[in-house]
Amino acid sequence: MAKRQIPVIVLAGFLGSGKTTLLNHLLSRSGGSRIGVVVNDFGSIEIDAMSVAGQVDSMVSLGNGCLCCAVDTSELDVFLERLARPAARIDVIVIEASGLAEPQELIRMILASDNKNIVYGGLVEVVDAAEFPRTRARHPELDRHVALADLVVLNKADRVGEEEHRAVLDELGRLAPGRAVVPASYGRVDPELLFDRKPPEREEAIRQLSFEDLVREEECHDHDGHLHSAYDSVAFTSPAPMDPRRLMEFLDHRPDGLYRIKGFVHFAVTGHRGKRYALHAVGDFLRFYPAPWGRGEERATRLVLIGTGIDTEALRAGLEACRVTEPARDAEEHTMWGVLRYVHA
């Protein structure tokens, strides 16, 4: 009997659309299936790797740079090999691309892989319902990403009204005719949609795509047209706690081009020292998510800022100015009020 090949699914979507959230949902709802995960961060701190729940033995992380350019087929193969070895007992592999990756490059790499144990399993494109019209206007290449998708997840349905939702759905229908578009909130899709999707016509579509992609391989290695070529990132780490008021001042005045912030913040404030504040900014959206620090986890702030036309040195200096450098007692609780405004969903 032929050995079953492990499907490799590419999970893509623009910065902050909800890929890690969807991945965590899949991991928590995988039932008996074992999911191998490859995460890829644009910044040099592996925030995504730290945000993927409970993955230790079946996750590999490729930090610093988009997978589509920073890694070539043979390097990706090494990681896929690790996950696809029989001892790992993996049923499906999900590659979470960075929010600025070119999905077609990843697909091309998977199709060009020498690994006989894996097979390309499709592209899932996550779309942020609230941001899509604006993001698309700035990055028309997103239309192409949506058009390549086998499944489009229209995420953050909770953030838009009925009319806006319908308009984005219609637009996606035009961009990816005949493709499944699944509305979701917090990435809560039925895992069956991803793991068990093999209608015959899809295989044909993939074959055509592979041919085109491989023929265009040379052109594709000119990365100037890639989404990430216009973006810069700042990675900031500080063992010193952050001053909540100064940090809020910094966040409230973040420049327009600074589209995405993610990571964890350490505050030395009475009643909050034991909490790791996950921070997410996506466009105008800003949220903190407090959760206890892990046992033995180093208390430090680790942030990645990603944007276009940003002054990276000024941003770094701005964050450095938020550090509490003088050793003192914990700050009083009311200094956290500005942060707490952004805690509830």
Ligand SMILES: Nc1nc2c(ncn2[C@@H]2O[C@H](COP(=O)(O)OP(=O)(O)OP(=O)(O)O)[C@@H](O)[C@H]2O)c(=O)[nH]1
């Ligand atoms: N309101 C709302 N927020 C969501 C939803 N899905 C994700 N988020 C929030 O959006 C932010 C970004 O989510 P992530 O899952 O980190 O997005 P991502 O695509 O992995 O981000 P990058 O890796 O930076 O590209 C987080 O604050 C999430 O909690 C949703 O359906 N509704």
